[in-house]
Amino acid sequence: MTSDTELCKDRDNFPPLKNDLILRAARGEYTEMIPVWAMRQAGRYLPEFREVRSKHEFFTLCRTPSLACEVTLQPIRRFNLDASIIFSDILVIPQALGMDVEMIPGKGPTFIRPLEHPKDLKELEHDVDVDDKLGYVYDAITLTRHKLEGRVPLIGFAGGPWTLMAYMIEGGGSQTMSKAKQWLYRYEDESHQLLRLLVDITVKFLVGQVKAGAQLLQVFESHAGYLGRDLFNKYSLQYLRDICKNVKRELVDAKIDPVPMIVFARGAHYALQELASTDYDVISVDWTIDPKEARNKIGGQSTIQGNLDPCALYANKAKKLIGKMIAEFGTQRYIANLGHGIYPNVEPSQLDCFVECVHAYSKNLNAT
Numbered sequence: 001m002t003s004d005t006e007l008c009k010d011r012d013n014f015p016p017l018k019n020d021l022i023l024r025a026a027r028g029e030y031t032e033m034i035p036v037w038a039m040r041q042a043g044r045y046l047p048e049f050r051e052v053r054s055k056h057e058f059f060t061l062c063r064t065p066s067l068a069c070e071v072t073l074q075p076i077r078r079f080n081l082d083a084s085i086i087f088s089d090i091l092v093i094p095q096a097l098g099m100d101v102e103m104i105p106g107k108g109p110t111f112i113r114p115l116e117h118p119k120d121l122k123e124l125e126h127d128v129d130v131d132d133k134l135g136y137v138y139d140a141i142t143l144t145r146h147k148l149e150g151r152v153p154l155i156g157f158a159g160g161p162w163t164l165m166a167y168m169i170e171g172g173g174s175q176t177m178s179k180a181k182q183w184l185y186r187y188e189d190e191s192h193q194l195l196r197l198l199v200d201i202t203v204k205f206l207v208g209q210v211k212a213g214a215q216l217l218q219v220f221e222s223h224a225g226y227l228g229r230d231l232f233n234k235y236s237l238q239y240l241r242d243i244c245k246n247v248k249r250e251l252v253d254a255k256i257d258p259v260p261m262i263v264f265a266r267g268a269h270y271a272l273q274e275l276a277s278t279d280y281d282v283i284s285v286d287w288t289i290d291p292k293e294a295r296n297k298i299g300g301q302s303t304i305q306g307n308l309d310p311c312a313l314y315a316n317k318a319k320k321l322i323g324k325m326i327a328e329f330g331t332q333r334y335i336a337n338l339g340h341g342i343y344p345n346v347e348p349s350q351l352d353c354f355v356e357c358v359h360a361y362s363k364n365l366n367a368t
């Protein structure tokens, strides 16, 4: 038996992949059924997650490869999901820059000393060695690739630069993002400076994740909806575009096959056409966006991911809602997902129903 510590470092002998549905969908190839996964599929709605979490602080889970691997695998053991996503958090990047963040139950992520003024930017570690600081994420990815035994591909991820900037200034969740948006209106140069720093680190981090074994990447710009078209174009779009372009270029330069990349700009109705013109292979949409309108705006060149309202899983007639979503998106160039992360009070059986329904309905539609 090879130990976890050895497997964490063995990037050469991954088991062969048995289910490449999501990779084919992302590349625009034919899929006999729709691939499906759920954002936050490793999480508190699973009793086995709560059990592990009751014994360990949140970021200890993230930093301990054997624990991160275990909770990543939990939903894969239960459901016929077509992808796994590494258990981690978008806030590991601000931590790597020297900011202290705690996960407070009932409150969520909390920064001990948020950025209050542009002069605080000096305090960040500008020359951070990403591979050293976030090597624990790479180890978790490599270990998980082995332990998945090729069942499904493994997704790596990072937060979008504006979303990270907003957390670093707000210090946690916010209804309005007014402190972070104040920077965008008042301190334009310093905002761009911070966003560029975040882009550089994110590119290194995502490239490192692929080297460690990630087979797809997703960038979560969860706070896009607070911006509106003008601020989005100025402070998010170009940086999201640069992340994708630079990650793919660096992989090619390193003679590594680029992996499909997914962008989730939550709430960015106004930006679907622009996002489709970037190098991202998949555009992920939230539930407030109409499937047909999304298809029209995004066009045939990108795959779409989404977008069931996470609350639709509570419905008595969830199957009907899932059927409608599939009929509207169609079965090709499509990855079924929720429009945002699954909520902690969802019954695991409701996610099972989602997965089974997507598979059964789409197989049926493809056969007719």
Ligand SMILES: Cc1c2[nH]c(c1CCC(=O)O)Cc1[nH]c(c(CCC(=O)O)c1C)Cc1[nH]c(c(CCC(=O)O)c1C)Cc1[nH]c(c(C)c1CCC(=O)O)C2
Residues within 6 Å of the ligand: 038, 039, 040, 041, 042, 043, 044, 053, 058, 085, 086, 087, 088, 089, 090, 091, 103, 104, 105, 106, 107, 108, 109, 157, 220, 222, 341
């Ligand atoms: C904004 C954001 C964060 N983290 C993330 C985002 C982007 C996606 C989104 O918009 O939801 C991304 C994330 N967070 C987590 C994952 C793991 C992989 C997966 O999707 O299963 C991923 C991909 C685990 C997690 N991240 C978190 C949990 C639950 C916390 C716990 O166990 O205490 C999990 C499983 C905590 C977290 N971390 C963050 C928030 C807002 C919260 C929730 C706070 C709360 O509701 O209490 C920051």
